[in-house]
Amino acid sequence: MADGTARGMWELYEPVHDLVYFAPEARRAADALGMRGFWMGYFALRAAPLGLVSPAVVTGSFYVFHPERVARALPDAWTYATPAQVLAARQEAMDAAMTRLFGPRVVGSAGFAEAADLAWQAAAGADTTGRVLAAANQALERPEKPAARLWQGLTTLREHRGDGHVAVLVSQGLGSVDAMVLKAAGGESDGAFLRETRKWDRAAWAAAEARQRARGRLTDDGRLTPVGAALRARVEESTDAAAEGPWTTLGDAGTDRLAAALEPLARAVEGAGLLPPGNPVGLTRGRYPAGR
Incomplete structure (x- = not known):
């Protein structure tokens, strides 16, 4: 958006969402x-709204x-628990994690309840046409807590x-590794962290770097050229739009109230040291704008 609302709200809600990956309650759940290791838990917890998909x-x-990273976790995860069981477990885990981290008084307050309703209202009003993960999550029942x-x-x-971001990447002809290479070159995330956690080998990463250099987007030492920086800007602006x-x-008014409620929650997650130092989602650390 021209006023930065979409990006500012993402900076606020992303840390809270990320509790499902990094809070100890999520791992215990x-x-x-019966999930075997972090990655099986990650894929089961995130993919559960999709059901028994391949x-x-x-x-x-x-x-x-x-693909091998995913195939090591799925469909094996569904032999230990059904998607419905995983959804119930992640809901309870997130309630427990947020209650511990933010405190029972905050979670039990009228302001927190209003924030929950505002977030639910915004999510319910989102157009999920062509957005598979969003549509699957939007279709879930409204939690009581x-x-x-x-x-x-x-x-x-x-x-x-x-x-929406994936659609933009596809429209720009940026495959999985190419997108991550440019993200790392822009200083948003650590390239080695992205490559290793997403399970791409060095050859695939080097090939993507070579493609981006050939298209004038990367310097020989791995930084964005003006052409590359302009492409990254277009991708982020289109994602925001x-x-x-x-x-x-x-x-x-509702967006401003939700932003004000989320700001201390985002700071609490950041302050707890739960998010990995590799910054895989490219958050601008310490920038939590309340409102516009």
Whole structure:
């Protein structure tokens, strides 16, 4: 959006959403279901709204992971727990994580309940046409507990933005590794962290770098050229534009109230040291604008 609302809201809700990956409650919930290791838990917890889909569907919708990374987790995860069981476990885990991290008084407050309802309203109003992960999350039932409701609403919004981002990358001809190479070259994330956690080998990464150098987007020492920087700017601006719908629907007043409520929560997650230093989602650390 021209006023930066879509990006500013993402900076606020992304850290709260990320609790499902990095909060100890999430790992304990996955372990209790029988999931074997972090990655099986990650893919099961995130993909559960899609149901019993194949690894190919998850690879395509998640976009940046090597198919082997996904295939090591799915469909084996569904032999330990059904998607419905995983959804119930992640909801309880997020309620427990947010209650511990933000405190029972905050989670039980009227302001927190209002934030949960505003997030749910924004998510319910999002157009999920062509957005598979967002549509699957949007279709879930409204949680009774405010913490779980807030987390699920923010997660729908996060996947809505992510689905739009993938569409932009496809429109720009940027494959999985190419997109990550440019992201790292722009200083948004650590390239080695992205490559290793998404399970791409050095040869695939080097080939993507060579492609981007050949197109004038990377310097020989791996930095963005002006052409590359302009492409990255177009990608981010288009992603922001595609993510503006929920905030237009919610309106300025509701968006501002939700932003004000999310700001201390985002700071609390950041302050707890739960997010990995490789910054895989490219958050601008320490910048949590409240409102516009």
